[in-house]
Amino acid sequence: MIQTFRERRSLRIAGLMGPGAFWLVVFFLIPLLIMAVISFLSRDQFGFPAPPFTLQNYQDIVKDIRFNPSISLEGGLTVRLFDGLYLELFWRSIWLSLVSTIITLLIAFPVALFMSRLSRRYRNLALFLVMIPFWTNFLVRTYALQFILRGNGPINTLLRALGLEPLDLLFTPTAVMIGLVYGNLPFMILPLYTSLEKFDWTMIEAANDLGANTLRAFQRVMLPLISPGLVAGSILTFVPAIGSYITVELMGGGRTNMIGYAIAQQFSASVNWPFGSAMSLLMMIIVTIAAVLYFRSGRGEQRAVL
Amino acid sequence: MPYRFRIITSVASPVFERNRGRQFSIPEAGALSDFAVEMRDVSKVFGDVVAVDHVSMGIRQKEFFALLGPSGCGKTTSLRMIAGFERPTSGEIYIDGKAMGSTPPFHRNVNTVFQSYALFPHMTVEQNVGFGLEMKGVSRSEIVRRVGEALELVRLPQLAKRYPRQMSGGQQQRVALARALVNRPKVLLLDEPLGALDAKLRKEMQIELKTLQREVGITFVFVTHDQEEALTMSDRIAVFSKGKVLQIGTPLEIYERPTTRFVADFIGETNFLEGKVKEVNGEFARVVVNGDRSFVGRAMEGVRPGIDATVSVRPEKVQLIEQPDGSPNCYEVQVHSIAYVGSDTRVLVLLGSNQLGVWEQNTVSTLDPNYFFKPGEKAWLTFRPENALVLAQ
Numbered sequence: 193m194i195q196t197f198r199e200r201r202s203l204r205i206a207g208l209m210g211p212g213a214f215w216l217v218v219f220f221l222i223p224l225l226i227m228a229v230i231s232f233l234s235r236d237q238f239g240f241p242a243p244p245f246t247l248q249n250y251q252d253i254v255k256d257i258r259f260n261p262s263i264s265l266e267g268g269l270t271v272r273l274f275d276g277l278y279l280e281l282f283w284r285s286i287w288l289s290l291v292s293t294i295i296t297l298l299i300a301f302p303v304a305l306f307m308s309r310l311s312r313r314y315r316n317l318a319l320f321l322v323m324i325p326f327w328t329n330f331l332v333r334t335y336a337l338q339f340i341l342r343g344n345g346p347i348n349t350l351l352r353a354l355g356l357e358p359l360d361l362l363f364t365p366t367a368v369m370i371g372l373v374y375g376n377l378p379f380m381i382l383p384l385y386t387s388l389e390k391f392d393w394t395m396i397e398a399a400n401d402l403g404a405n406t407l408r409a410f411q412r413v414m415l416p417l418i419s420p421g422l423v424a425g426s427i428l429t430f431v432p433a434i435g436s437y438i439t440v441e442l443m444g445g446g447r448t449n450m451i452g453y454a455i456a457q458q459f460s461a462s463v464n465w466p467f468g469s470a471m472s473l474l475m476m477i478i479v480t481i482a483a484v485l486y487f488r489s490g491r492g493e494q495r496a497v498l
Numbered sequence: 499m500p501y502r503f504r505i506i507t508s509v510a511s512p513v514f515e516r517n518r519g520r521q522f523s524i525p526e527a528g529a530l531s532d533f534a535v536e537m538r539d540v541s542k543v544f545g546d547v548v549a550v551d552h553v554s555m556g557i558r559q560k561e562f563f564a565l566l567g568p569s570g571c572g573k574t575t576s577l578r579m580i581a582g583f584e585r586p587t588s589g590e591i592y593i594d595g596k597a598m599g600s601t602p603p604f605h606r607n608v609n610t611v612f613q614s615y616a617l618f619p620h621m622t623v624e625q626n627v628g629f630g631l632e633m634k635g636v637s638r639s640e641i642v643r644r645v646g647e648a649l650e651l652v653r654l655p656q657l658a659k660r661y662p663r664q665m666s667g668g669q670q671q672r673v674a675l676a677r678a679l680v681n682r683p684k685v686l687l688l689d690e691p692l693g694a695l696d697a698k699l700r701k702e703m704q705i706e707l708k709t710l711q712r713e714v715g716i717t718f719v720f721v722t723h724d725q726e727e728a729l730t731m732s733d734r735i736a737v738f739s740k741g742k743v744l745q746i747g748t749p750l751e752i753y754e755r756p757t758t759r760f761v762a763d764f765i766g767e768t769n770f771l772e773g774k775v776k777e778v779n780g781e782f783a784r785v786v787v788n789g790d791r792s793f794v795g796r797a798m799e800g801v802r803p804g805i806d807a808t809v810s811v812r813p814e815k816v817q818l819i820e821q822p823d824g825s826p827n828c829y830e831v832q833v834h835s836i837a838y839v840g841s842d843t844r845v846l847v848l849l850g851s852n853q854l855g856v857w858e859q860n861t862v863s864t865l866d867p868n869y870f871f872k873p874g875e876k877a878w879l880t881f882r883p884e885n886a887l888v889l890a891q
């Protein structure tokens with residue numbers, strides 16, 4: 193009797209999971225497998241995947257990495273052990289994404305904090321305002337941003353009107369950074385806000401009461417307790433940043449290359465699907481490892497919070 | 499003081515015996531002031547709400563001091579100002595003789611036990627209790643030692659590795675207590691710390707808390723809206739109403755000599771008879787009620803002939819008898835209803851338009867229903883003038 197009940201229960205759970213599992217398999221797992229297979233194929237004369245199986249694509253990436261220690265003072269002290277086009281591409285992508293995540297976090301935190309302290313009515317209004325950008329297509333919004341940063345756009349018009357030197361913003365790494373931060377801001381604000389809204393401020397009072405000043409109370413009590421939102425927001429910002437294509441294309445004009453953009457080019461201009469797939473897979477592995485490590489770092493605290 | 503003696507003996511529990519030998523008292527650092535905490539003319543205004551209204555009180559060293567009053571009367575606000583979470587709008591708070599001004603909470607030698615306990619959910623019991631010492635930069639080994647000591651004091655050493663959510667309300671309450679006490683503060687502030695506990699556990703914790711306070715020798719300021727709790731636990735009580743302190747005194751003083759009608763009404767049960775003061779004769783005053791009957795009681799502050807006044811007499815101090823006894827407060831009444839509650843019989847009688855409660859202790863063991871008064875019966879009500887108070891209104 194109990195057995196059948198249990199069985200029925202697990203059946204019901206399987207039933208509930210069914211649609212989600214189906215979706216994941218069809219739209220996530222299968223394409224991923226196809227991509228993995230392609231990354232081990234050669235290409236035909238049009239650049240499309242074709243047999244035989246080969247490790248060539250991965251070798252091309254790895255072979256490119258040379259041991260070449262160097263120290264330069266250009267742009268601050270730079271110490272390099274390795275050298276290589278793709279290595280640099282990966283490294284630059286990770287670095288830019290990391291910086292953009294940190295900038296996004298620094299902007300999003302005060303906003304989310306402010307929102308969480310509003311009265312219920314204004315809180316919902318603020319949430320609505322944060323979500324408004326989603327009403328418009330991202331591509332259109334990026335064009336709008338491009339227009340703002342342009343040589344004769346509003347910013348430079350204003351600077352000229354104030355008698356200041358106009359800035360050459362568009363198609364620079366700075367423009368890419370602005371684009372990344374702009375695009376990812378809501379994805380950082382929303383999870384942070386969710387954590388902050390649940391945050392019990394008597395925790396800060398308790399910490400103060402026990403001798404912790406504002407900074408210590410923040411470090412030891414607030415930060416761990418809002419870490420779920422912090423981790424979620426960072427991952428939701430970091431991962432799309434690494435793979436970003438539209439922003440790199442429109443804001444950087446292709447001059448600040450990032451891995452996502454490079455991969456897209458393998459599939460379009462260069463027509464080298466196997467090589468693009470290999471790069472994608474490699475990037476996915478790197479990002480996954482980074483995300484797992486990051487999750488781990490906040491896990492002990494999260495377990496206590498959830 | 500026989501009353502105090504009785505409290506002490508009733509409090510001697512096994513816990514008390516077990517912990518008696520342990521050294522857990524603050525070093526005698528030459529008290530600077532008679533008062534551990536002093537509020538001088540302190541007010542706190544939130545927008546158009548006056549939460550605390552010109553409150554002055556001195557809480558003595560090592561005293562168990564209760565702030566008692568109905569909801570919204572400013573108890574929590576007063577406590578939060580002492581802790582440093584709120585700044586007084588006007589007036590000054592002194593801790594150990596030092597004016598606090600805008601000293602932040604982390605520089606005040608007081609600790610708080612929050613009503614919701616406010617334990618850090620991401621830290622174990624041990625880490626919670628050690629937090630204050632860690633902030634003070636106490637060495638690792640010293641922290642371990644003192645945390646162990648504090649957990650033993652609240653009888654929870656076996657739960658050191660647990661997280662707060664893995665514990666019952668009573669256990670969390672003890673952890674909150676240990677977390678505050680481990681810092682050996684000058685003053686411990688407790689905001690309805692027993693409010694979330696069920697009745698039985700609450701009674702137990704009342705005794706334990708009282709024992710603990712004696713043991714550690716720290717001044718406790720205890721917020722409660724439960725008058726019985728305040729009476730049984732405190733050395734002195736401050737009764738609050740609408741942001742003002744109406745009376746400060748020992749439980750005995752507060753119960754037996756309330757100076758205002760509000761305090762008489764809020765603490766325990768009481769009968770009120772309203773009228774005009776006819777004459778004041780030394781310690782006593784005569785009040786005419788409804789133009790015909792007069793009652794004599796102790797004249798409290800401000801009672802003068804001709805003013806409106808209330809005679810206040812506790813139901814356990816009134817008797818019902820069959821023949822008049824010649825007391826000035828003896829009148830014939832009609833029994834309205836009776837309630838047998840085991841230890842007492844609570845009788846409601848009608849005296850003209852007034853209803854009075856009379857509680858008779860059941861000192862005789864009987865099954866005879868005729869032993870008790872019955873509704874509709876006539877009887878004589880009496881109480882002695884020294885057992886009644888005449889309060890100026």
Ligand SMILES: Nc1ncnc2c1ncn2[C@@H]1O[C@H](COP(=O)(O)OP(=O)(O)OP(=O)(O)O)[C@@H](O)[C@H]1O
Nearest residue numbers: 544547548549568569570571572573574575576723
């Ligand atoms: N931060 C605040 N902002 C506005 N009004 C407040 C604030 N804190 C307290 N008050 C008001 O001040 C008054 C006193 O509040 P307080 O919390 O001190 O009451 P209390 O005696 O602790 O009551 P309770 O027994 O219900 O806890 C109340 O009218 C309350 O609404």
Ligand SMILES: [Mg+2]
Nearest residue numbers: 573574575689
């Ligand atoms: Mg309160």
